[in-house]
Amino acid sequence: MDPQLFLIANIALDESGYRAWRGLELDRSAFAWLEGEPIFNGDAAPIASRVEELVGRLGEVEGIDGNSFVELQRDGVVLTLVGALVGEEAIVRWHEPLATACRLCGQVGGRGELCALMAPLGFGVQVTIGGDHEIELVEHDELAELFRPHTGTISMISSWLLARANDPNIDRDAFFRYARSLGLGRIDEAPLQQQVLARLAEVDSDDLFAAATQVVALHHAGTVAETFGSAQQLEGALSRADRRLRVQGIELLASLFPVESEPIAFQLLEDPSSFVREAAMRSMAYFRSERALRLLLELRDTLDAMGLAQEEAVARSAHPQIDQRLVALLEDPELFGPESYAAIDDPSAVEAELEACDATYRRAYQVIVFIQRRAIHSAAPRLVELFLEPPVRAMRDPLALALETIGGPDVEAIATKIHHFRFGMGLALNQDDTRRREILGIVERERDDGGIMHFEDLTFDELTQLLEEQFIDPEARQNEAPSTLEFYEFMEQWPEVTAHGYAVSIDRDDYRIHLEGLYCDLDEVDEERRDELKEAFEELCGEATQYEVDEQSLYAWWT
Numbered sequence: 001m002d003p004q005l006f007l008i009a010n011i012a013l014d015e016s017g018y019r020a021w022r023g024l025e026l027d028r029s030a031f032a033w034l035e036g037e038p039i040f041n042g043d044a045a046p047i048a049s050r051v052e053e054l055v056g057r058l059g060e061v062e063g064i065d066g067n068s069f070v071e072l073q074r075d076g077v078v079l080t081l082v083g084a085l086v087g088e089e090a091i092v093r094w095h096e097p098l099a100t101a102c103r104l105c106g107q108v109g110g111r112g113e114l115c116a117l118m119a120p121l122g123f124g125v126q127v128t129i130g131g132d133h134e135i136e137l138v139e140h141d142e143l144a145e146l147f148r149p150h151t152g153t154i155s156m157i158s159s160w161l162l163a164r165a166n167d168p169n170i171d172r173d174a175f176f177r178y179a180r181s182l183g184l185g186r187i188d189e190a191p192l193q194q195q196v197l198a199r200l201a202e203v204d205s206d207d208l209f210a211a212a213t214q215v216v217a218l219h220h221a222g223t224v225a226e227t228f229g230s231a232q233q234l235e236g237a238l239s240r241a242d243r244r245l246r247v248q249g250i251e252l253l254a255s256l257f258p259v260e261s262e263p264i265a266f267q268l269l270e271d272p273s274s275f276v277r278e279a280a281m282r283s284m285a286y287f288r289s290e291r292a293l294r295l296l297l298e299l300r301d302t303l304d305a306m307g308l309a310q311e312e313a314v315a316r317s318a319h320p321q322i323d324q325r326l327v328a329l330l331e332d333p334e335l336f337g338p339e340s341y342a343a344i345d346d347p348s349a350v351e352a353e354l355e356a357c358d359a360t361y362r363r364a365y366q367v368i369v370f371i372q373r374r375a376i377h378s379a380a381p382r383l384v385e386l387f388l389e390p391p392v393r394a395m396r397d398p399l400a401l402a403l404e405t406i407g408g409p410d411v412e413a414i415a416t417k418i419h420h421f422r423f424g425m426g427l428a429l430n431q432d433d434t435r436r437r438e439i440l441g442i443v444e445r446e447r448d449d450g451g452i453m454h455f456e457d458l459t460f461d462e463l464t465q466l467l468e469e470q471f472i473d474p475e476a477r478q479n480e481a482p483s484t485l486e487f488y489e490f491m492e493q494w495p496e497v498t499a500h501g502y503a504v505s506i507d508r509d510d511y512r513i514h515l516e517g518l519y520c521d522l523d524e525v526d527e528e529r530r531d532e533l534k535e536a537f538e539e540l541c542g543e544a545t546q547y548e549v550d551e552q553s554l555y556a557w558w559t
Contacts, residue, residue: 004119005095006157008150009081011105011112020108022052028100031133040125044096046253051101064090067161069172084157099127107131117147128214136218140401141473155305159274162304182521183273187241191268195243196249203256205235215251245337254283262287278309285316293319299363315373323376326367330382335364342393365398374403380410416509424473425512433506436471438501451505458499460491469511476513480550482540487515490540494533496524517544517557
């Protein structure tokens with residue numbers, strides 16, 4: 001799956017500020033960026049000199065692959081940017097100029113926020129427009145909180161990308177018009193929705209409004225209570241058969257009359273409107289039948305808007321057996337047995353076998369997410385077993401998040417392992433220590449006494465092997481030394497240079513490799529390249545703890 005970066009910005013900016021903003025130079029140096037991160041780091045190449053030019057070229061975004069797009073609109077004094085950058089080319093080329101343009105609004109009186117969500121990697125970036133111009137990496141629980149107000153927009157973009165995958169000729173403007181109007185037809189053409197509204201109209205408006213505050217609806221209009229603000233406004237919406245109420249009516253009905261409304265909810269799962277279908281799925285949280293439980297636990301190969309609605313329903317489900325059934329799924333050998341993932345390490349595996357592994361992993365991932373969302377404490381022992389010996393290494397990341405959410409004695413017993421895993425050490429790395437020692441050249445030379453083992457003369461090819469086989473974290477760094485990736489990029493350009501550092505014992509939770517410095521025998525370098533190498537070496541290593549350069553060699557070491 002190509003990486004996808006969703007961009008959502010809402011900025012209050014008056015007319016004079018808007019005009020001034022369009023004429024500003026697109027200067028990113030005026031702002032702080034995320035040092036050391038792969039994106040939003042201030043390093044993207046400029047593609048326009050002024051905001052006006054950038055705005056005029058937004059149509060080029062869609063030309064990259066047909067999936068990417070950026071929409072910029074003004075409604076009164078609010079400037080809104082919504083977009084999806086799909087694939088590495090679109091992300092690298094466009095995300096930072098767009099972020100810079102949004103941040104420049106703060107220089108002409110604008111106030112607001114830019115939120116960026118990287119899917120499927122699961123992290124986001126929050127940018128404050130105006131004030132202190134803050135930029136912050138957001139992960140884990142904070143990520144859900146940041147994007148809660150934008151779930152409807154994200155759902156709409158995701159639905160568009162899925163729709164385009166099925167039909168490359170679909171018109172985005174028409175699709176978004178349909179989505180923003182909730183995709184609902186005339187009320188007299190929707191008999192099931194008439195039935196829902198008629199049943200709700202019988203309920204006292206104050207009781208109905210109280211129920212609305214308990215319904216968490218993943219839709220861009222927000223909850224019913226947030227939308228209408230008072231019982232009287234809600235009652236008026238009922239009399240008008242308001243579209244915003246129609247799409248969420250089944251959830252309200254389910255919260256008030258779960259037994260009577262369940263048959264209607266299942267029928268609405270077939271509604272022509274995707275928004276009605278998603279609302280019907282969310283209403284499954286209130287039902288206690290076996291049929292509803294089977295639907296909630298129906299695992300999917302892909303995560304789309306319907307899958308998000310299902311996840312929300314599982315998180316809030318009142319079914320008395322749901323926790324027990326979810327924990328039981330952790331014992332399913334098809335989902336969590338090593339044999340289901342054997343093809344991943346089999347060089348002779350065909351594409352169909354690898355795709356089957358991916359589909360199985362996505363279903364297993366859903367089980368872990370469901371358990372994490374419900375914080376099922378009885379699942380902790382099995383989750384710990386899987387974290388320590390997962391059927392596939394990629395599974396450790398969602399398992400770590402689930403364990404951190406659940407907590408308890410079982411999790412505390414391996415807390416240091418989880419902590420070091422989060423920082424790219426220990427179980428985050430390939431555990432084949434024999435192979436690691438072979439690449440580092442310390443098989444016979446140095447005994448592992450449970451501490452650290454030093455190595456020298458690591459070549460570029462050997463560092464490449466360490467990275468490809470996941471023995472070293474690309475972002476790892478020894479205090480103020482460059483990161484692994486920075487060492488790699490330097491040695492790629494100058495393969496005559498070797499690295500030195502240390503490996504932490506496999507017996508420790510912080511098992512890892514850190515590079516501490518570089519060395520080069522200048523006799524190994526063509527004479528015409530030496531001066532250029534010295535300049536590059538000084539640029540990278542000039543601030544090292546120990547820095548030695550003469551006519552015979554180059555040496556740098558960081559403490």
